[in-house]
Amino acid sequence: xxxxTIDTGTTNTRVTVWRHEAAVAHAARQVGVRDTAITGNAxxxxxxxxxxxxxxxxxxxxxxxxxxxxxxxxMITSNVGLHEIPHLLAPVSRRELGxxxxxxxxxxxxxxxxxxxxxxxxxxxxxxxxxxxAMDMMRGEExxxxxxIERLAITEPAVVILPGxxxxxxxxxxxxxxxxxxxxxxxxxxxxxTHNTILAGSLDSDFASEIDEEMLLAGARSASHIGxxxxxxxxxxxxxxxxxxxxxxxxxxxxxxxGADLLTLKNxxxxxxxxxxxxxxxxxxxxxxxxxxxxxxxxxFSGKVTITRDDQQADLAGFGAIAVARERGLLSTTGKR
Numbered sequence: 001x002x003x004x005t006i007d008t009g010t011t012n013t014r015v016t017v018w019r020h021e022a023a024v025a026h027a028a029r030q031v032g033v034r035d036t037a038i039t040g041n042a043x044x045x046x047x048x049x050x051x052x053x054x055x056x057x058x059x060x061x062x063x064x065x066x067x068x069x070x071x072x073x074x075m076i077t078s079n080v081g082l083h084e085i086p087h088l089l090a091p092v093s094r095r096e097l098g099x100x101x102x103x104x105x106x107x108x109x110x111x112x113x114x115x116x117x118x119x120x121x122x123x124x125x126x127x128x129x130x131x132x133x134a135m136d137m138m139r140g141e142e143x144x145x146x147x148x149i150e151r152l153a154i155t156e157p158a159v160v161i162l163p164g165x166x167x168x169x170x171x172x173x174x175x176x177x178x179x180x181x182x183x184x185x186x187x188x189x190x191x192x193x194t195h196n197t198i199l200a201g202s203l204d205s206d207f208a209s210e211i212d213e214e215m216l217l218a219g220a221r222s223a224s225h226i227g228x229x230x231x232x233x234x235x236x237x238x239x240x241x242x243x244x245x246x247x248x249x250x251x252x253x254x255x256x257x258x259g260a261d262l263l264t265l266k267n268x269x270x271x272x273x274x275x276x277x278x279x280x281x282x283x284x285x286x287x288x289x290x291x292x293x294x295x296x297x298x299x300x301f302s303g304k305v306t307i308t309r310d311d312q313q314a315d316l317a318g319f320g321a322i323a324v325a326r327e328r329g330l331l332s333t334t335g336k337r
Contacts, residue, residue, distance in 0.1 A: 219255025
């Protein structure tokens with residue numbers, strides 16, 4: 001059975017070809033829902049997704065006629081995507097995600113119907129200043145979380161950490177239902193601070209190349225005690241008046257930004273986690289290592305910390321979309337090749 005999965009975010013689209021549920025080809029393009037927001041129409045997004053599909057199929061030496069099932073997840077289901085689906089209200093199970101899938105034929109993208117996986121939002125109503133912090137939402141991270149549940153055989157309450165431009169923290173209960181999430185701008189903040197502030201000179205406009213545990217933990221402590229803004233400026237002080245090298249200073253900044261995220265977990269009303277909740281940490285190797293050290297080094301958190309391997313977090317969106325489609329019954333009812 002040949003399956004095509006589409007993962008579209010704000011700026012990028014990734015397409016994977018699967019044969020018997022094993023990934024055999026990938027393609028990616030810098031096109032996403034931001035293009036729709038800028039242009040006011042979906043033409044650029046449609047063309048970009050179509051080109052990414054064609055590139056992936058070409059690598060797999062397949063034509064569209066050989067594809068049995070097309071799945072899509074991520075921001076592609078938003079109001080600036082290709083087929084809008086309202087968020088499902090947490091808590092949400094894998095079965096409910098499957099039941100919420102919708103099918104649409106979009107000839108500008110491909111000649112096969114596409115099954116879209118809905119996103120999930122926190123159960124907050126009548127939103128105002130009094131409760132807006134409790135509100136959060138995801139499109140794409142829900143299928144990545146489902147993939148990790150299956151690959152890691154998660155059976156206990158957990159917080160899944162999905163770092164990126166917008167870092168996402170997804171909470172699971174004991175039944176592996178997604179009960180909510182909380183989002184930060186950690187990745188974007190780190191990028192902007194490193195490249196577009198007075199600290200660029202102190203960091204050579206580059207991120208930490210390897211972990212310096214002492215400086216990482218020091219940065220996190222600083223952010224928790226004196227605030228992120230002041231902790232960030234400390235990087236310049238370290239450059240001007242101490243012997244700490246560039247990578248050490250970059251670690252201090254990384255610790256400050258990620259430490260602020262841990263402060264969010266402790267205090268946000270968007271998810272309710274207990275100190276003993278286990279952590280599942282994904283992301284680029286240096287981010288996985290840094291987050292693992294920060295969680296283990298924080299007296300508030302006492303739960304097990306699992307750092308995923310590269311193979312465990314490979315193709316998460318596509319793998320999760322297939323798992324949801326299987327729950328819906330789409331794999332068993334679609335013709336096999």
